[in-house]
Amino acid sequence: MSDAPSTAPSPTAAEDAALQSALAAAHTAVWGYAVVGAALPLEQREPVAVARQVHRDLRDRLAGLLTSRGVEPVGAEGGYALPFPVLSAVDAAVLAVTLEDGTSSAWTWVLDQATEAGTRELGVAELGAAELRAIGWRTAAGRTPVTTPFPGLPD
Amino acid sequence: MSGPLSSSPAAGAFSRRSLLLGTLAGAAVLATGCTGDPVEDADAVTPAQVDQLAAQVQVQETLVAAYASALTAAPELATTAAGLADQARAQLDRLRAAAPGAGATSSAPPAPGTPAATATDGPPDAAGAREWLRTRVTAAADAHAAACPAFTGGRAALLGSVSAGLRGQAGQLA
Known part of the structure; x- marks a missing residue:
């Protein structure tokens, strides 16, 4: 019998990879909301601060979860480039x-890949919360409709 | 700055949409019975899950009926709710496609936590129609969210997504 460590993949490997994507999305959101806030007048920044804190908390929770599984959590990138200039509210x-x-897409992927029921419970809760935040911002952006039937899924 | 947002980790999740789409397409194929061997499908469902999926289809059928009742009782709701009703019907179509054997009308028992009476009752009056409808949208969102963890793969993603979409609808009716 060999003493070599098992090379069998972890039973949660796919789930962990999806959680890493959700963590990466949280890092991106924490960074992105700073840009959102900077483009808004002071009196309109409260929802930005709230959303940024939500993503910070989520980032920390995910990092803790992955660490508890012996997985090194992904860190924030050194920088990000905006997809378009942010010059107005x-x-x-x-x-x-x-x-x-992006957060919704990441959590939908977690639901798709998760092997643990508890992870799917987390995923469905976070997906609902992200969609509620998105609706507020779609409203502010003047988009219609503000709701979508399949948050996070392909059109 | 480096690392454009469009190729950021969040965008990485976007890029995986194609994989997710493939999974859901697989579910739809399974629903139509066109797979060679469903047992070999990694996203196959157990008999118990078939029943539960049918129950979630019924939840959505009940919700679609509730939209129709509310719009009949309070036509002025159409400005807000007609588009939401269309989205609820789109959700129903996709749930049916993912539920093996689901027909036009499900005969499955109501999902846990879903009042059986909601299939046949209607809003108390025009003034109360909006709140009556919001309550039912929330109940459907709760039912799909509760069912989601029992599934895996594309069906879990679909139930979670539909639940999230309905949370958004409930917010618009508040």
């Missing part, structure tokens, strides 16, 4: 929609 709202839609 509407631009800021559109960027926030992009961030929340």
Whole structure:
């Protein structure tokens, strides 16, 4: 019998990879909401601060979860480039929609890949929360309809 | 700055949409019975899950009926709710496609937590139609969210997504 460590993949390997994507999305959102806030007048920044804190908390929770599984959590990138110039309040709202839609996609992928029921419980809760935030920003951006039947799924 | 947002980790999740789409397409194929051997499908469902999926289809059928009742009782709701009703019907179509054997009308028992009476009752009056409808949208979102963890793969993703979409609808009716 060999003493070599098992090379069998972890039973949660696919789930962990999806959680890493959700963590990466949280890092991106924390960064992106700083840009959103900077483009808005002071009196309109409260929802930005709230959303940014939500993503910070989520980032920390995911990092803790992955660490507890012996997985090194992905870190934030050194920098990000904006997908478009953010020069107005509407631009800021559109960027926030992009961030929340990205979050929804990441969590839908977690639901697709998860092997643990508890992870799917987390995923469905976070997906619902991201969609509610996205609706607020779609409204601010003047988009219609503000709701979508399949958040996070392909059109 | 480096690392454009469009290729950021969040965008990485976007790029995986094609894989997710493939999974859901697989579910639809399974629903139509066109797979060679469903047992070999990694996303196959157990008999118990077939029943539960049918129950979720019924939840959505009930919700679609509730939209129709509310719009009949309170036509002025159409400005807000007609588009939401269309989205609820689109959700129903996709749930049916993912539910093996689901027909036009499900005969499955109501999902846990879903009042059986909602299939046949209607809003108390025009003034109360909006709140009556919002309550039912929330109940459907709760039912799909509760069912989601029991599934895996594309069906879990679909139930979670539909639930999230309905949470958004409920917010618009508040």
